Amino acid sequence: MLDYTPKEYSKREALSINPAKTCQPVGAMYAALGVNKCLPHSHGSQGCCSFHRMFLTRNFRDPIMASTSSFTEGSAVFGGGSNLKTSIKNVFSIYNPDILAVHTTCLSETIGDDMNSLISGTQIPDGKIVIHANTPSYQGSHITGFSNMVKGFIKYLAANTKTPNGKLNVIPGFVNPADMREIKRLLKAMGVPFTMFPDTSGVIDAPMTGKFEMYPAGGTKVDDIKDLGNSEATLALGSFASAEGAYDLEKKCKVPAKILKTPIGVKATDDFLMAVAKLTGKEIPAEIEEERGQVVDIMVDCHYHYHGKKVALFGDPDLLLALTEFTISMGMIPKYVVTGTPGDSFEKEIKAMMEEAGIDGKVKALGDLFTLQQWMKEEPVDLLMGGTHGKYIARAEDVPFVRIGFPILDRSVHSYMPITGYKGALRIIELISNALLDRQERDCADEDLELIM
């Protein structure tokens, strides 16, 4: 298989091998899909749009709709202004969304298309909206793109109209629609009025009806995005994907921002619920406490399945920050943690968690899977967790593998099953425990195969 990674290190400054990230625009497209009756629009060559749709389609197994400015050689020389104008005209006349969310690409950024003036200089049909976000592919990663698109909506739409709505804003971060559903379920159980933005549930996990809906019923409504500025507070889940949007809203509309980890694992979910309770004065209901108790019960029941096992984690920073914390709390040893997204704070935070737990581990931001595999060759681990591309390493290094995060291109149902909240914690425990036990049973001698594990 992909056992092409040598054990010996050699200096590598310019070459990225087997990335653990992708570029900004796909994150922007994902965020825009979380808005009701919104068509994401890629301002660049048509390949970008095609690749992003393909990538998201493979991950979510649902139609992903987005339009493109279809740059030609002429646009690269003279600017993409006329392509955008034509696009806006065509999109509203044929696809008729309520709102068009334009994101840039490395090409349109580098040739210097001024999106503000292009959009304000274009005639937009009455009652329709066009917003944009700058998402240069050469900065950050898809997570940055998600964050920038959230900021774009807030910049264009959110307003403080001095009519407080008593709501809590929740920016869920780059998580699956199932996670957005789960977080909403918890908020509803607490009786908290809220707006989740963006919200891809009901859009890319829409039910089968025998009809193709270009704009399924889900997604944050445009009016609710406008109203974000009248809320009591904003909870940003995941500092990389959600914090900047919350801070922008704080600056623009004086809605206080609170940044939390993505609620993955017991502690992060506790923190989330406590923050909600504190901000809203609502109690955490017995049914949620019961769910927490169940997770702890299972953690006691199964701790010997995974305690002391070394795990290598890769993927997006917000996921890894929470997952590192959770696996440590399970008694596991997150030995290697790699994200492709740049960020010094990421390395610092993970290092601090490792140090506190007495783990001699390695962490890297702006890293790649080649590095991770070299580390695993140097000192092996018992388990690998991350997106689909990890399967090459899992096979080469003969290590059990749990698929988690983005993208997962070779398994289905994952986007319908939450990993957030207490229910999500149960699922992660089940995935980890089963992967380790399946492996043990695969490898053991006949006489060691036991009925009860």
Add this chain to the structure above:
Amino acid sequence: MVDRANDGILEERRTSIFCNSKQSGCELKCEKDSLAGSVSQRACVYCGARVVLNPITDAFHIVHGPIGCASYTWDIRGSLTSGPETFRNSFSTDLREDDIIFGGEKKLEKAIDEICAQYSPKVIFIYATCIVGVIGDDIEAVCKNAEARHGIRVIPVKSSGFAGNKSMGYKAAGKALMKLMDGPKQIKNEKEDNKNFNINFLGDFNLAGEIWITTGYLKQMGIEINARFTGDSRCEEIMKAPEASLNIVQCAGSMTSLAKEMEEKYGIPYIKVSFFGLEDIRHSLMSIAEYTKDPDIIERTEKLIFIEELKVQAELRKYSSRLEGKKAAIYVGGGFKAISLIKQFADLGIRTVMVGTQTGRKDEYDIIREIAEEGTVILDDTNPAELEKFIKEKGADILVGGVKERPLAYKLGVAFCDHNHERKHPLCGYEGAVNFAKEIDMTINSPVWRYV
């Protein structure tokens, strides 16, 4: 053409849609840029170049640009290898903001040096993405210097995404392949009289191991394979491709321009083939055999066709009895596949009611019009809205397409077959024809549709 009243079709798109009629002299607009603002199913120049070159198993493919272009195409095709796995790794310069400001040439040079330090590459392809031309990186110069520095082949692929559509990318890949064949160590095309007849196989990318099936037939016929473009190929075989006596071209969309160039430069004639569906397999194998004018080869080929057809006919009949009268819609990349599919469906008793391609050429659309029934909707570079409209209007039971079409069909409650990168079993050759029928039967007659 098509009823115009509020039919949800963009005015500018009308000339790309055609309701088949043998009498009408109407021209279908194709081989043109996509309309801005369209939800096009098409990709870019880079994508076209990458899908053609990436299956070369032992080459290093460095994508020079921001990370996206490398990540989206990492092991994208499902091309299988019988040996080296190099091509399944993703190498990129992951250009960052500083590189955009100060230029990416130094980083590219370094990346090449780093590969050479870690491995012993023979050939490196350097793909130019959108941004490379715009920031003014001279990748040709970088490649030339690197060749001198390391004594290997470093080939630039001029594949800036905006410079046309996917077909331009096929041409860019063709140019890169020509460059590889024209190397300093070029093997002269000496057609000595005693030299064995041998062929290059152009336009099979070994999805699900298909090239192993077809080259298996050719071997049985007594035909020597010189080089494969590019499924399961090695750099070395591409370099000796100029030695061949004949090029056979399957994926015409991606390989015709290369075949023409090889004919001009090395005097290698080419013929078009297709190994999808019994009729096209028979025709293709026979035209290769007849080309050799060797009675032994012709006899062996006739025998092979007879035996193989006999082996699969009963099974195909079993499936066609379950599929008779169904209606199919086709939306694929190139014209050659669409043509084969129409025939293959007809063999199974299935009528094709809609057929379209991303990058089909005029001559291919002419054939499609010839073999498609009256009233079949023919369309170029379509989008989901049009697909939905015609699938519904025409009452198609199945759509054949690629990754982006699959969930669309499913949402409409229509069966689907991936005839693109995501095929999971071979669809070519005789066993492929059976696989195809089996898959169509599985998806059309799945109990799942009863729940819709």
